[in-house]
Amino acid sequence: MQILILYSTIEGHTAKIAKKLADAFEDLDNEVFLSVTSDPGYCDPGTFDATILCAPIHMGSYPGDFIDYIENWKSALSQVPNALVTSSLMIACADEDEQTEAKSYPTKLTKQTGWQPSQVYNVAGSLNYPEYGFFKRWLMKRAAQTENWPDQTDKEHDFTDWKALKTFAKQFADSLKKEVA
């Protein structure tokens, strides 16, 4: 099958997630086209066997280029099986209200754009202190102290469950096979 994976990223972690998904689909004998929503090139998502869109949450929102892409391509996206993969830190919070907030990001995106993804996967992102400028590092260190996350700022702290992400890819690929059977 031909699978299009498009992603948006601010500090690079969602790019790693998208690449990991691409590797997992290729290992399952699919052909993967990987690009970014800010510069997808000439490719119509409706002509692939499936499309996966990946993006992070920053200040409660998806990146602007990601929202623009969905608004421009939502009808083509809806023609094929698709999934929205959202990376956030709130999904890794112990507090239930914060987890609920994290789970609401995809629903808010649907309300905003009108695109209803066929599958939704929420993945914990990373605290990537070395990539932050002074203000962001200060902000995220404060958030980390409230949430009991690591506040050692000389390295990245990765919360992603890479094994679970691979399992999601396998389940998505299996669901595609069932659709064509």
Ligand SMILES: Cc1cc2nc3c(=O)[nH]c(=O)nc-3n(C[C@H](O)[C@H](O)[C@H](O)COP(=O)(O)O)c2cc1C
């Ligand atoms: C300035 C800033 C704001 C963020 N705001 C949120 C937020 O509102 N909700 C959330 O769950 N995660 C938030 N995060 C965490 C990011 O979603 C997480 O770090 C993600 O892995 C970033 O992906 P990227 O490296 O692809 O940009 C924020 C991170 C930063 C640096």
